[in-house]
Amino acid sequence: MDIGAVWAEKYRPSDFSELKGQEETVKRVKAFIEQRNIPHLMFSGHAGTGKTSLAILMAKKLFGPEWRQNFLELNASDERGIDVVRVKVKDFARTRAISNAPFKIICLDESDSLTKEAQQALRRTMENYTATCRFILINNYSSKIIEPIQSRCAIFRFRPLEEGELGAIVDRIAQNEGLSISGNAKKALIEASEGDCRKLANIMQSCAASSRTITEELIYSAASMAKPKEIKEILVLSMGKGFIEARDKLLNAMLSQGLSGLDVVKQIQKELPGLDIGTAKKMRLIDKCGEIEFRMVEGSDEFVQLEALLSNFAMAED
Template structure:
């Protein structure tokens, strides 16, 4: 029996050296640890690439066993208004560090969820308590962090994890947990993950809960992802002008596989980038994909929008002929 444990927590990096795919960033962070000095830091990048793990690892290596006493974390599940900055954050920042630590660390995960008023209050706190506290902020989009805070931080941009790094880590976990991961299953995990290590590990565990042998079908079923070839077939049917067959394939993805419109539009975009169609046609199609994606994000009916996208593909295919 597999242990009922979340693997993403079980295999979370505990040291900077354990973080994969971010060599340049980790090299700079290790230099801060060696000098035992730290500026305010801002980590930006997509989900699942090691931002939180890097922040916690820095605290662990700086403070040793007593790291939890000099480290506090606030994330998007906490209240993020100005009162939290003025009270909770300020009170922690103004107290002296415990033990032999030179300063404390406050980690604000998903800092782009902070209101503009809270960010304005935070910038003064960051200046005032620099002698006793350092701030590490992480976000998906650094553009949502106000400029005064960005100018007070050393900004590090985390990139998506490479397919090779994802494969190495996933195969290690599969071997450790006694899971038989097939080659096509690994290929499916790489596709599903798209550079997100957290998604890759969760996909492996979800599939492994059903069977100790994890293959391509198990990965796609447990992650609500269409097979890439099915999405390519949908696009080709549309460009060939076969509306009814393309619509039937769309029905299969939406109804039988239970995918959302956002899932399908994202996979159509990924498939379009790899297809061998004339550049001018590809530009036109991607432009319409972006328009449909925006409309669905604004609340438009996803079924109507996806069928309209198929119709546009058919018209573009007819014009090409």
């Protein structure tokens, strides 16, 4: 097994056909490439869904082996402000594109971390270099980008991958790395990844470091999750007569698996809809989860808050 490489990188799509779940986007991008004429682009969406991968693929298709000379990758949150971005863009844009491409590509990742003022400056930079460069702005939330920039870009939304698509990626990695993974473990892995392929590959790699046979247990421990079944048992117990036992079990699960209070609240919230209780009671408890989560984010003691949450389960009336 290849221990050195980070799997999320190793399995970065090297062709359009390997980029799962973004068919519509890929189709439009391919058309731009065929015309060798692309507008400024914005790739927006959930983490680990292929935004950076597609930008790199485009550069490879457009520029061939010299793609690196024609492709500048900047990270808006690393570059200490828009001035550094401007200087780098200026340096890069000064020389003409190598090979027969009519322009170079500047890929600005985490563009939604720029302040409004920095975005205004970026807008002028984009205008200044339109003759020689195209921008690909990448972000998680396009709504954080000012309107004048949005209107200069063709916007593509990347959606979290679905179960079947994630399953295909799991199979590919497992086969290539010589791993066996049970049906249950695969299901747990897909759920833990939350549609984020990078997270999926990272969890698999960390499981594979301890065993070639990947079990459900391994997945939950690598993903810092309690077993959903265990959480459900604890909730049912606390609603019956076993409050103290439920509390002890919860503390045990947290300590043995190194879970944070927030991890646990999120899992409790996930299990809630499936509990065998009335709708009104469910709603009150879902509301309570929200309140407890807020208190934890504000810095309140997580053990105190989790006990408070469990006591709400114990006291809740139908």
